[in-house]
Amino acid sequence: MxxxxxxxxxxxxxxxxxxxxxxxxxxxxxxxxxxxxxxxxxxxxxxxxxxxxxxxxxxxxxxxxxxxxxxxxxxTKSWFETYKPILLIFFYILLVTTLVQTQNTKFDFMQAMRHFMSGFFLIFSFFKLLNLKGFAESYVMYDVLAKQIPIWAYLYVFIELGLGIAFLINFNPIVTNLITVIVMSISIIGVLQSVLNKKKIQCACLGAVFNLPMSTVTIIEDALMIGMSGIMLFIMI
Missing domain, CATH: 3.30.70.100 (Alpha-Beta Plaits)
Structure with a gap:
């Protein structure tokens, strides 16, 4: 332009x-x-x-x-162009989640959150797996745990994949949500530090496929997963 x-x-x-x-x-x-x-x-x-x-x-x-x-x-146009991949992903996950609920006699809030989180983890882990090494190299730049234990950057992807499957089949909901809260809470610390310190680094949320900047959008992603898991834990316990 x-x-x-x-x-x-x-x-x-x-x-x-x-x-x-x-x-x-x-x-x-x-x-x-x-x-x-x-x-x-x-x-x-x-x-x-x-x-x-x-x-x-x-x-x-x-x-x-x-x-x-x-x-x-x-x-505004530039912001939408930058974050178009994430916005489209969230739109499709929300669309599929809503369509599933149309098959129920009434809206099942817990099931909807579970399906939304399953879609989130499955899709985001998919993009990371396309270039696992590229994701790991980006992730260790800001994640507090990956900086200390680099292998965590690789394990994180498979934990996301496992959480996606666990939410989909409703495997041990309390354990699944508890792991989600812990893992995403660790993840959001590094994101917050990077955004608050205004570091210009690539967000690894979609792996190395898209060159997305670290921003408040990344914080919202992690916070959304923590919030949903927290709500489900609160309701179940």
Missing amino acids: THTYKLTGMTCSSCEAKVKSALLTLENVTNITVSKDTETTTITMDKHIALSNLQKVLEPKYQISAINHNEIAEQ
Whole structure:
């Protein structure tokens, strides 16, 4: 995509060079043209970069603003494009879970949660297994347990697969939900640390197949599984 921005504060060709050099340091920027005469810069990028991130790399005397596009709309579009794989997965799991419930005489909340969690673990473990080594290498970068015990990154995938099967066949619900709470609680610690420290690392939730950034979306995924397991444990106990 290509956007043209208003850029004030440039007074000479040296300013143009400084601005261009600074903006080219940003990831996903592929080409830039700068003109002090028209006070504009045209930036070609692989995906939309927030205006605040553009301003951040510039000296204070240079001020950049959008001209021909709606910044909020572009950021929203970029967010959906980035997380489209996860959004589609959650949509399909929710759709299948809902369709199963249409076969019951009344909505079974516990069964629906169990089927949703089964779909979650089975699909997410599937993508991790497509490139097990790639997942493990990404996971050890932020998971607190995998950092100390690297083999945990490999075991985690098979635990997810086992949990998916266990939820599907309703195997020992108390044990299954308890393991889920423990495993996902360990997982969410590293995710929280990475997001709060604003580390720019790849989220390993879908293995190495998709290049997804670590963000609040990852926190929501883990928290959702912890929450559902917690609710089921509370109801059963």
